[in-house]
Each structure stands twice: as C-alpha cells, then as structure tokens.
Amino acid sequence: MHEHPLHRFFKSKREQPIFQWERFQQRDVLVIDHPHCQAVFSRQGAQLLHFKPTGQKPWLWCAAKWPQVGAIRGGVPIFWPWYGRHPSENAWPSHGWARLIDWKLLDSSTDEEGVSLHWRLQLCDWQVDLHARLGESMELRLSTEHQDDEPCQVSQALRAYWRIGDVAEVALSGLDGVRGYDQLNREACQQKGELRVVGGCQRVFQHEGEMQLNDHAWQRALSIDTGDHANTVVWHPGKRPLLGVSWNEVMGFVCVESASTGAQTQSLAPGEQAHLSLQARAGLCNA
Template sequence: MHEHPLQRFFKSLREQPVFAWERFQMRDVLVIDHPLCQAVFSRQGAQLLHFQPRGQKPWLWCAAKWPQVGAIRGGVPVCWPWYGRHPSENAWPSHGWARLIDWKLLDSSSDDDGVRLHWQLQLCDWQVDLHAHLGETLELRLSTEHQDELPCQLSHALHAYWRIGHVDEVALSGLDGAQGYDQLNRQACQQEGELRVDGGCQRVFQHEGELHLKDHAWQRELCIDTGDSADTVVWHPGSRPLLGVSFNEASGFVCVESAMAGASLAPGERAHLSLQARAGV
C-alpha cells in the first residue's frame, strides 16, 4: 500500500494547531489536525486532497506527483462551470476553471464535532461557495449563484477519488435498477446488482441517495451519498494510462461523483450540489 503523499504533515509527535498553511509541490495547502480527523485542502481549487478520521485509513486518494501548473489529480476536485469537455470551446480546459484558480477561505472554525470551512470564488458574473464539514464524517456543499442579467448554462461536479485497497476488490451497491449511460460503450445501460469497476468504467446514472463502496482488500465500507444531484458518476480508467500517475497508483482509487449537467439558470438563481460520506457499519 502506498502512503498518501500528504500524510507527511502528520508524522510529528508535537502538538499542532488545528489549521496551518504549508507549501507543498508549489501549492499552498491548508493542513487540518483535529482530534476527530486529519485533512488537507489546496488553496488552488478549494480542493480537499486528504481526509482521514482518527484510527482509520485515508478516505481520499491523491496522486504522489503534481504538475508544476494545472489541475491536481485526486481528492475532490470542484469541476465548474462545466463538467468534462466544454460543449463548444475545445481549447478550454476539461472540467472548467474552478479547479485551476485560487479560492478565498472566508471562514474556518473547529469544535467538538469537527471543523467547518467556507471557501468562495468570484468569477465574472458568478459566485461559487464551497462549505465543508469534516469530523467523523465528510460533507461538502457547493452552491452557485448566477448574477448576470441573462440566463446561462451550468454543469458541475464534485469529482471524488475514493481511496481503496485495490480496484479489483471493490464493489459498489445501491445502484441496482438505476438507468444510466455507459460513456465507454456509448450506449444506455441499466445496472443489475453490484457494480464492479475493474477493467475500466465511465457510467453516468440517474440516481439519488446513498451508495455503499465495499472494499474487500481493506475490509471496510464507505457509505457515499450524492444527495439530490441529477447524476451519480462512477469512473475508473482501467488499463488506460493517466498522465503523471503510475498503474500501481491508479489501482488505489475509484471515483464516485456527484454531478449535474446542462442546467439552465435564470438571473439570480442558485444551483446546489452535495457530497457526503460516512464509515459503514
């Protein structure tokens, strides 16, 4: 098992502050050390890169090497204001601007229940807020306010990379009967029973509510709730190479994401997305 690259910040035996800014691989990262959990956020993208409740293995996967510029692969990237490729501008970055830009941390606090953070991004006629509550569980809430005078199109996602023992030994339950679209085979699909992702998977399901990620290698279960988002996306590259990520690294994650594609927002309207996770029984 490869150690999470950001666990290096928690090896000191000295008492550490709950919140501390550090510099890592040319990025500003916020290191969080709370009695209930440890976590790391990147200022770039307001991206939660590491989350680990006390006494447990890490919940999120992150690549060991980051590009000098550009997106960090891992954790929970905020894909906004489009998800995937832009519908008309091929030269624009995949998954939008938000994960490439530094956000403002407006507030951070801690109590016996964990930590709470409020990140914000102002871009053109948009305001985007990310609220995080981390403790024994993980909760992220993304809110977008459209401040222009004309309607606009929006798609966004919380693109979570869940840390696992090995991709060949995980199964995802809770999608039985769900309708979706298989983007690898370019055809509609309906899930029957548990979903296994070894060999590659890129499916978008119309699904709300809780899923169960059963990790046999690590003998644990994560309960993942994508809320009332329009879509639940399950992705793993299989044997296809990922830039800057070794094959062994890639076997240690599976993506289960909360997403909404193609929404039309009226002036002043808000769009919301959420992602929650807890340890299974």
C-alpha cells in the same frame, strides 16, 4: 499501504494548531489536524486532497506527484462551470476553471466534533461557495449563484477519488435496477446487482440516495450520498494510462461523484442558484 507524501504533515509528535498553512509541490495547502480527523485542502481549486477520520485508513486518494501548473489529480476536485470539454471552445480547459484558480477561504471554525470551512470563488458574474464539514464523516456542499442579467447554462461536479486497497476487490452496492448511460460503450444501461469497475468504467446514473462502496481488500465500507440535485457518476480508467500517475496508483482509487451534466445541466436565470452535495460516512463492509 504506501504512504502519501502529504502524510508528512501529521508525523510531528508536538502539539500543532488545528489549521495551518503550508507549502507543498508549489501550492499553498491548508493542513487540518483535529482530534477527530486529519485533512488537507489546496487553495488552488478549494480542493480537498486528503481526509482521514481518526483511527481509520485515508478515505481519499491523491496522486503522489503533481504537475508544476494545472490541475491536481485526486481528492475532490470541483468541475465548474462545465463538465468535460467545453461545448464550443476547444482551447478552454476540460472541466472548467474552478479547479485551476485559487479560492478565498472566508471562514474556518472548529468544535468538539470536527471542523467547518467556507471557500468562495468570485469569477466574472458568478459566485461559487463551497462549504465543508469534516469530522467522523465528510460533507461537501457547492452553491453557484448567477449574477448576470442574462440566463446561462452551468454543469458541475464534485468528483471524489475514493482510496481503496485494490480496484479488483471493490464493489458498489445500492444501484441495483437503476438506469443510466454507459459512456464507454455509448449506450443506455441498467445496473444489475453490485457494480464492479475492473477493466474501466464510466457510467452516469439517475440515482438518489446512499450507495455503499465495499472494499474487501481493506475490509471496510463507505456509505456515499450524492444528493438529490445531480446524477451519480462512477469512473475508473481501467488500463488506460493517466498522465503522471503510475499503474500501482491507478489500482488504488475509484471515483464516485455527484455531477450535474448531460440532462442534468442547469439553465440559471439571473440571481438563481444551483446546488450540489456529496456526503460520506463509515459503513459496515458486506461479506
């Protein structure tokens, strides 16, 4: 397993504070070193870039090299207030503004079981809050409040790049019989048995409840829950190149995300809120 450059923050044998700001690849990052977990957030995008419960392999993948400006690929970027390309403004960035802007850390606290953080983005007539709870498991909750006096549309996602041993040896269970849409083939689909992503995958499922990401190369499993306010999106680029990411890196992740997009795009009245969540815990790997 290749070590990510972020891991250098955890090599010191000296006692370190649980929360500590550092500078890495021209970004401010918050390094979290708790007895039950290690984690790194970027101030840009309030993006969780690294998470590792004590005694386990890292749960999240992140590109080793980041662009000087723009989005960081990896971890759990927040897509907001639109998913994909903007419906009318072609020059605006894909997946919205949230992952490109610095957020404010309102609160960080610790207890015997882990850490809690509260990030906020205030943009025009929007207030967006991210609550994170990290320890032996991971929970992210995103809340959007529309503060304008006119209705508006919002789509959003918590896209998690799950780190794996080898994409060829990964299977996602828990979607058997679930209907969805295959965006690569542009057709409706219904999952049969386990989902494998070799060769590329971009499918949107109307699904609630837990799924299990079985990683046979690393002999581990992660139970993932995308909540009841969104679709479940499974994505991997296959052989399509990703700018700034080597082929070996591409083989080391698969995305399972919580997304309000397509039919799940929400129309918010003034003062109304939209919610999104993503949770994960260690599971038992299927043979």
